[in-house]
Amino acid sequence: SAVISQKPSRDICQRGTSLTIQCQVDSQVTMMFWYRQQPGQSLTLIATANQGSEATYESGFVIDKFPISRPNLTFSTLTVSNMSPEDSSIYLCSVDKDRVGYGYTFGSGTRLTVV
Amino acid sequence: DAKTTQPTSMDCAEGRAANLPCNHSTISGNEYVYWYRQIHSQGPQYIIHGLKNNETNEMASLIITEDRKSSTLILPHATLRDTAVYYCIVRVAQAVSGRRALTFGSGTRLQVQP
Numbered sequence: 001s002a003v004i005s006q007k008p009s010r011d012i013c014q015r016g017t018s019l020t021i022q023c024q025v026d027s028q029v030t031m032m033f034w035y036r037q038q039p040g041q042s043l044t045l046i047a048t049a050n051q052g053s054e055a056t057y058e059s060g061f062v063i064d065k066f067p068i069s070r071p072n073l074t075f076s077t078l079t080v081s082n083m084s085p086e087d088s089s090i091y092l093c094s095v096d097k098d099r100v101g102y103g104y105t106f107g108s109g110t111r112l113t114v115v
Numbered sequence: 116d117a118k119t120t121q122p123t124s125m126d127c128a129e130g131r132a133a134n135l136p137c138n139h140s141t142i143s144g145n146e147y148v149y150w151y152r153q154i155h156s157q158g159p160q161y162i163i164h165g166l167k168n169n170e171t172n173e174m175a176s177l178i179i180t181e182d183r184k185s186s187t188l189i190l191p192h193a194t195l196r197d198t199a200v201y202y203c204i205v206r207v208a209q210a211v212s213g214r215r216a217l218t219f220g221s222g223t224r225l226q227v228q229p
Contacts, residue, residue, distance in 0.1 A: 004158075033216040042202075043159070043219040092158050096214050103149070103161025104217055111156070 002027050002097040006107030013114050018081045021110045023093035028073035030096075034066070037090040037109070046091075049076050083114045116218055117142045117205040124224040127197075133190040135223050137203030140184040145207050148179060148186045152199040153222070159202065162188065193227045200224050 003026040013019050023032065031050055035043040046066055047055040055068040069077045080087050090109045097105060120138040127133040139148065149164040163170055163177045165186070170177045176189040190197050202222040206215075 031214040031216075035216075042200075042221050043217075045216045045218070048216055094158070094216065102164055103151070104159075106158025106160070108158050109156070 002029065002095050002105040004093060004095065004105055004107040006093055006110060008110055009108065010111040011113070013083055013112065015084050015114055017083055018079055019083065019112060020077050020079045021091055021093075023076045023078070023107055025074045025095055027097065030073070032070065032076045033094040033096075033104075034068065034076075034078045035092045035094065037092065039089070043092065046078070080112065083112075085114045088112055088114045117146055119203045119205055119220055121201075121203055121220065121223045123221065124226065126226050126228055127190075127193045129195060129227050129229050130192055133193040133197065133225055133227070135188040135190075135201050135203075135225065136185065137188070138185045139203070139205045142183050142205050143207075146205050147208055148177065149204040149206065149217075150175070150177065150188045151202045151204065151217070151219075152197075153202070154196075154199040159217075159219070162201075193225075195227050195229060198225060198227045 005024040034046040049070040150162040151159040153159045200222040
C-alpha cells in the first residue's frame with residue numbers, strides 16, 4: 001500500500017513569488033506524478049518524476065516554471081515559480097501504487113491561490 | 116489509452132442505486148476499464164476495474180457489455196458521501212503500462228440528493 005503526505009494543504013501567495021509543494025510517500029516508489037487541477041476542471045498531468053533522472057514534462061509545462069526535485073524513492077517536490085493568478089489551482093502528486101495493487105494513490109492536494 | 120465518453124452530470128436519490136455509464140467504443144483487447152472518483156477537495160480514489168467480466172467489490176459493481184464498448188459503474192445504495200466526480204479510464208494493465216500516469220477525462224459529476 002502507499003500513503004502520501006502532501007503539504008502544504010493550501011496557501012495564498014503573492015504574485016511573482018514561488019511556492020514549493022512537498023510530497024512524501026510511506027514506501028519506495030519508482031515514479032511520482034504531478035498534476036494540476038484548475039478550478040472546475042479535470043486533472044492535467046504536469047510531469048513525471050523518476051528518481052535519479054530529470055523529470056519529464058508534458059506539453060505546455062516547462063521546467064523553469066515548474067521545477068521538480070526527486071532526491072530519493074519516497075520524496076518529491078514541485079515548485080511553482082514566479083506565480084501569477086492563472087496559477088491558482090489544486091496541485092496533486094500521485095504514485096502508481098495503492099493498497100490493493102491495482103490503482104494509483106493520490107495526495108490530498110495543495111490548494112494554491114495567487115493574489 | 117482509449118477515449119472514453121461520460122455524461123457531464125447525474126443526480127441520484129439517497130439510498131437508490133447510482134448507475135454511471137461510460138462509452139469506450141475504441142477499447143483494445145488488452146485494455147482494462149478503471150473507475151476513480153474525486154470527492155470535493157480530495158485526491159482521486161480508485162474504485163474498481165475490470166477487463167471483460169463483471170466485477171464487484173465493497174465499494175461498487177462494474178458491468179461491462181459483451182462487446183466491451185461500454186460499461187456501467189453501479190453504486191448500489193448511494194449515500195450523500197458518494198457525491199463526487201467519477202472518472203472512467205481505459206488503459207492497459209498497470210504492470211504493462213510502463214508506469215505511465217493516469218489520464219483523466221472530464222468525468223461525471225454525481226450529486227446524491229437527500
